[in-house]
Structures are given as structure tokens and as C-alpha cells.
Amino acid sequence: MLSGNQVKYINALKLKKNRETQRQFIAEGSKLVIELLNGPYHINEIYATPEWIGMNAAFVRPGKIIPQQVTEKELSRITALNTPSPVLAIVSIPSAEAEPLSFNNNLILALDDIRDPGNLGTIIRIADWYGISAVICSETTVDLYNPKVVQATMGSIARIPVHYTNLADFLSGLPASHKVYGSFLEGENIYTSVLSDKGVIIIGNESKGISQDVEKFVTDKIHIPSFATGKKSEEHAESLNASVAAAIICSEFRRRII
Amino acid sequence: MLSGNQVKYINALKLKKNRETQRQFIAEGSKLVIELLNGPYHINEIYATPEWIGMNAAFVRPGKIIPQQVTEKELSRITALNTPSPVLAIVSIPSAEAEPLSFNNNLILALDDIRDPGNLGTIIRIADWYGISAVICSETTVDLYNPKVVQATMGSIARIPVHYTNLADFLSGLPASHKVYGSFLEGENIYTSVLSDKGVIIIGNESKGISQDVEKFVTDKIHIPSFATGKKSEEHAESLNASVAAAIICSEFRRRII
Numbered sequence: 145m146l147s148g149n150q151v152k153y154i155n156a157l158k159l160k161k162n163r164e165t166q167r168q169f170i171a172e173g174s175k176l177v178i179e180l181l182n183g184p185y186h187i188n189e190i191y192a193t194p195e196w197i198g199m200n201a202a203f204v205r206p207g208k209i210i211p212q213q214v215t216e217k218e219l220s221r222i223t224a225l226n227t228p229s230p231v232l233a234i235v236s237i238p239s240a241e242a243e244p245l246s247f248n249n250n251l252i253l254a255l256d257d258i259r260d261p262g263n264l265g266t267i268i269r270i271a272d273w274y275g276i277s278a279v280i281c282s283e284t285t286v287d288l289y290n291p292k293v294v295q296a297t298m299g300s301i302a303r304i305p306v307h308y309t310n311l312a313d314f315l316s317g318l319p320a321s322h323k324v325y326g327s328f329l330e331g332e333n334i335y336t337s338v339l340s341d342k343g344v345i346i347i348g349n350e351s352k353g354i355s356q357d358v359e360k361f362v363t364d365k366i367h368i369p370s371f372a373t374g375k376k377s378e379e380h381a382e383s384l385n386a387s388v389a390a391a392i393i394c395s396e397f398r399r400r401i402i
Numbered sequence: 403m404l405s406g407n408q409v410k411y412i413n414a415l416k417l418k419k420n421r422e423t424q425r426q427f428i429a430e431g432s433k434l435v436i437e438l439l440n441g442p443y444h445i446n447e448i449y450a451t452p453e454w455i456g457m458n459a460a461f462v463r464p465g466k467i468i469p470q471q472v473t474e475k476e477l478s479r480i481t482a483l484n485t486p487s488p489v490l491a492i493v494s495i496p497s498a499e500a501e502p503l504s505f506n507n508n509l510i511l512a513l514d515d516i517r518d519p520g521n522l523g524t525i526i527r528i529a530d531w532y533g534i535s536a537v538i539c540s541e542t543t544v545d546l547y548n549p550k551v552v553q554a555t556m557g558s559i560a561r562i563p564v565h566y567t568n569l570a571d572f573l574s575g576l577p578a579s580h581k582v583y584g585s586f587l588e589g590e591n592i593y594t595s596v597l598s599d600k601g602v603i604i605i606g607n608e609s610k611g612i613s614q615d616v617e618k619f620v621t622d623k624i625h626i627p628s629f630a631t632g633k634k635s636e637e638h639a640e641s642l643n644a645s646v647a648a649a650i651i652c653s654e655f656r657r658r659i660i
Contacts, residue, residue: 175640262520270646272639275629300639335657371533371656381530381558382433388528388649391642395650396657398629399593 146191146218154191154222154234160287167237169289170222173229174200179299186236191219196230224291237289250277250342251397256311256358257284257349258386264288265296266387267347272300274394279304280344282311282358315344315361324363326354327389331365339366339397347390368392404449404476412449412480412492418545425495427547428480431487432458437557444494449477454488482549495547508535508600509655512569514616515542515607516644522546523554524645525605530558532652537562538602540569540616573602573619582621584612585647589625597624597655605648626650 156162157170168188171180174196181187190211192200197211211231219228253276258264264286271279286293288306297304315324323343327334346362348354354362368389372380384392414420415428426446429438432454438445448469450458455469469489477486511534516522522544529537544551546564555562573582581601585592604620606612612620626647630638642650 266643266646269639269643272630273626273628273642275631275638296643298639298641298643303638368531368653370531371659372530373533380533380561381527381556383556384531384649385524385527385554385556385645387643388524388646391646391649392653395626395653399654401629402591402593 146212146214146222151221154232157234158224158291160290163237163287163289168234169237169294170224170291171233171235171294172223172225172231172291173295173298174231176295176297176299177231177233179302180233180235183299183302185238185302187233188236189234190231191222191233192231193219200231225295250275251394252276252278252280252344253390253394254280254311254314254344254346254358255282255285256346256354257282257352258347259284259286260350260386261286261290261292262296263350263385263387264290265293265298265301267390268293268297268304268306269300270387270391270394271304272297274398276304276394279306280311280314281306281308283308311346312357312361315358318344318361322363324361325366325393326359326362326364327367327393328354328359328362328365329367331367333369334366334393334396335369337364337366339400341397341401345390345393345397347386347393350386366393404470404472404479409479412490415492416482416549418548421495421545421547426492427495427552428482428549429491429493429552430481430483430489430549431553431556432489434553434555434557435489435491437560438491438493441557441560443496443560445491446494447492448489449480449491450489451477458489483553508533509652510534510536510538510602511648511652512538512572512602512604512616513540513543514569514604514612515540515610516605517542517544518608518644519544519548519550520554521608521643521645522548523551523556523559525648526551526555526562526564527558528645528649528652529562530555532656534562534652537564538569538572539564539566541566569604570615570619573616576602576619580621582619583624583651584617584620584622585625585651586612586617586620586623587625589623591627592624592651592654593627595622595624597658599655599659603648603651603655605644605651608644624651 163169171177187209191214192211194213253271323340326346346354370380421427429435445467449472450469452471511529581598584604604612628638
């Protein structure tokens with residue numbers, strides 16, 4: 145049984161300012177919670193239906209945390225999703241990584257003002273699939289611990305380092321030899337471009353693309369061409385979704401090393 | 403000013419059964435509504451803020467439809483989105499296409515039980531970008547006219563034919579020479595597979611993948627390999643999002659024809 149104070153506390157964590165004060169976030173979904181239980185995260189509370197607890201007792205390490213039994217109706221009062229999952233966990237936000245980024249021999253993704261939580265979570269999942277070392281977010285990018293971001297990562301949040309910083313400052317600090325890729329209409333066809341197996345790939349904002357401040361640091365402009373048969377702009381899609389573009393770009397970089 | 407009956411009528415269109423009775427759907431977002439205005443759709447009503455009407459008067463063809471001025475607060479009472487857009491249109495559902503599918507010389511996508519509205523809309527947008535002839539949906543796939551599907555297509559709904567049918571029946575009717583591709587763990591590495599420039603690409607359900615009924619018709623099993631360095635399954639993402647997988651597969655098929 146959830147108390148009124150618990151409901152109030154959990155719902156407050158849907159706002160970034162409260163997550164920052166409390167240093168806690170909400171994670172929902174069976175797969176995600178199990179991944180977090182097996183990862184380095186500190187889980188403070190688990191609220192779950194009796195069915196979930198019955199089926200997943202083995203995943204909950206003894207002595208670590210005792211799930212609190214709640215009804216589906218109670219979960220619907222605390223969920224951040226449209227359809228509540230049978231389990232919701234309250235997890236501590238890890239303290240910022242002290243160690244510097246090490247990506248000199250690999251690819252990293254830099255997100256320039258990604259606003260949609262689903263896009264950020266999906267991009268972290270893509271980074272995990274394609275062995276990307278880290279995701280660097282502009283300070284204007286949606287918060288990593290937004291419940292919809294956490295959910296869309298499907299557990300990859302536990303494996304991919306994500307940092308928030310001023311992108312222009314970060315890019316200006318790179319060695320001159322470092323490639324910085326960005327997608328632009330006038331860019332070179334990605335399918336026939338020479339692509340490095342190391343460097344930074346910038347993914348721009350959902351409607352505005354890559355900002356001028358960040359464009360200055362792009363060394364290689366690339367472009368995913370459309371294969372639509374309609375020649376006029378109103379005869380085909382104007383753009384791809386940001387996470388879809390990130391997926392196609394990562395796929396294209398990685399297939400070159402096979 | 404919206405009447406109580408208008409609010410009730412528009413909100414009712416968020417449910418499939420009411421859309422089917424009324425043969426109307428909701429479209430939100432400036433770009434989407436403008437694309438629909440310029441396409442073959444019949445738009446019945448436009449509800450928009452004075453700012454939107456002022457800025458987009460040129461897109462609203464004279465004599466076609468007069469937008470009804472509403473406040474942001476009124477839009478928040480009828481929107482199906484988390485953040486209401488400045489414009490919402492009520493659009494007629496076109497009658498089912500009488501003409502048979504013509505895809506013999508191209509690629510089509512077949513969706514086996516895609517449940518997430520964002521995934522369906524994004525896949526239609528991807529199909530539009532990559533010049534896919536049509537999208538065939540299993541009868542269990544989320545409804546095309548769900549407001550979140552319509553919004554996620556970003557206008558591509560006006561260009562890509564989408565049909566609902568029994569996938570097994572549809573696939574069993576294909577000529578024996580027709581390739582049917584599907585993604586499976588044991589499939590061949592897509593990056594090194596021989597891929598045709600025509601055929602059917604099946605995208606499976608978000609959690610269950612391709613169903614057994616449909617798997618029987620797959621002639622070529624493919625697989626998008628992970629490039630994560632972790633060897634154990636808990637050390638990398640278990641899967642890709644369905645629309646992300648669709649994007650990577652379409653990209654890989656199309657780049658071969660450059």
C-alpha cells in the first residue's frame with residue numbers, strides 16, 4: 145500500500161529540479177529494472193505487482209532490496225508512462241564521473257540540443273549496440289534521468305557513459321587531427337564517403353539541425369541521401385527522425401570495419 | 403471558441419472505434435497539417451491559434467477551409483500530444499484503395515504486429531525517405547489513424563500507401579521467386595549479405611519479433627550484428643528499437659544500388 149507521501153514524492157521525481165535535489169530518478173519496465181539491479185546502480189525502492197515479484201524473485205538479489213507490493217491501480221498513480229509497467233524503481237543518480245573521457249581510439253556521439261526524451265533514450269540504445277564509447281550532450285539536451293529517456297534506453301543507460309557539457313568548448317578542445325562529422329543537406333553522400341573508425345559524430349536538434357556554434361567545428365559534412373522517386377520536395381519526406389539518422393550513421397560507420 | 407460538443411467530438415476521435423464510425427482522424431503539428439493541406443486529403447476543420455493563422459495564411463488555400471481561431475488553452479483540451487501544437491486538423495479517412503498493390507519491381511515493408519504508434523509513424527517516414535512502394539500491416543498492428551501515428555509520420559502519411567491485411571495470406575500469395583527478408587538472431591550478417599533491390603522486408607513486433615506464422619514465408623534470414631565490445635549478453639544492448647532496425651535495414655538495401 146502506497147502512502148500519500150510516497151505518491152507525492154515519486155511524482156515529484158518526474159521534474160528535473162526535484163531529481164537534482166533528491167539525486168534520484170524513476171525507472172520503469174521489467175527489463176530495465178532487472179538490468180539496473182544487475183548493474184552498478186544503487187536502487188532505493190522497488191514498487192511491483194505481486195505477479196512481478198513472484199516471477200522475478202530470482203533477479204532481486206537477497207539482502208539488496210525488498211520490493212514493495214503494490215496494485216496496478218497504485219502503479220497507475222505513480223507511473224510516468226502512458227501504460228504503467230508492473231514494476232517501478234527509485235534509483236540513485238550516480239555522482240558525476242571524475243575520470244576524463246577516453247575516446248581517442250573510437251567513435252563518440254555528440255548531441256546538439258536533442259529535445260525529445262524518446263530520441264535521447266533511443267540514441268543511447270543505438271550507441272550501446274554499435275559500440276560507441278560515450279554520448280556527449282549539449283547542456284540544452286533533454287535530461288538523461290527524465291523517466292521517458294530512462295525507459296527508452298531499455299537498460300543501455302547502465303552501460304553507456306553520458307556527459308553534459310558545452311559542446312563548442314568540448315569540440316574546441318579536441319586535437320586538430322580529430323575528425324568531427326555532422327549531417328548537412330550539402331554534405332557528401334554518406335554511402336560513398338570515406339569514414340574513419342574514430343572521431344565525433346554530431347547529431348543535431350530535431351527541427352533546427354546542427355547549430356552554427358557547433359557547425360564551425362565540423363571537419364567532414366555528410367548527408368544521408370533520399371531514395372524517393374518524387375523529385376519535388378513536397379513529393380518525399382523532408383528529413384529523418386534524429387534517432388533514425390543516428391542509427392543509419394552509426395550503421396554506416398561500423399559496417400566499414402567488417 | 404470551442405463548444406463543449408466540439409471538444410467531446412474531437413476527443414472521441416482518439417479512439418479507433420469512433421474514427422471508424424466517423425471516418426475522420428486528428429492531425430496535429432504545423433508541418434503535418436500544411437502537408438495534408440497540399441495533399442489529396444479532405445480536411446474538414448482546422449483549429450489554430452491566431453499566431454499560426456497569421457503566419458500560415460498562405461498555406462491555407464482560399465475557399466478550401468477557414469481555420470477556426472482557438473486559444474492555446476482550448477487546444478490543450480483537444481490535443482492528443484503531451485505538448486499541444488498550435489494547430490489541429492480534422493481530416494477525412496480516405497476510402498480503401500481499390501487498386502491492387504504494385505510492388506513487383508521494388509521493395510515493400512511488411513509490419514508483423516507493430517504496437518507502438520511512434521514506431522509505425524516513424525517507419526512510414528523511413529519508407530518515404532527510402533523510396534519504399536508500400537507498407538503492409540498485419541491486422542494487429544496499431545491503427546494508422548491513431549493521432550500519435552499520424553504525428554510521427556511528419557506528413558509521409560500523405561505519400562506512402564499503407565494497407566492492413568492478414569500477413570500470412572498476403573505472403574502466401576506472392577510468386578515463389580519473390581524474396582521475403584526477415585531479421586533473426588541466427589540470420590546472415592546484413593552487411594555482408596546479398597540483398598535484392600526488390601522484395602518484402604518484414605519488421606517484427608517490438609518484444610516478440612517475427613511471429614511463427616509469418617516466419618514460414620521468410621526466404622532470407624538476415625541479422626544486424628552488434629559492434630559492442632562486451633562479450634556477455636548483459637554487457638550490451640539486447641536488441642534495437644523496431645523503427646531503428648527498419649531504418650538500418652532500408653539503408654543497407656538502398657546503398658547497394660548506388
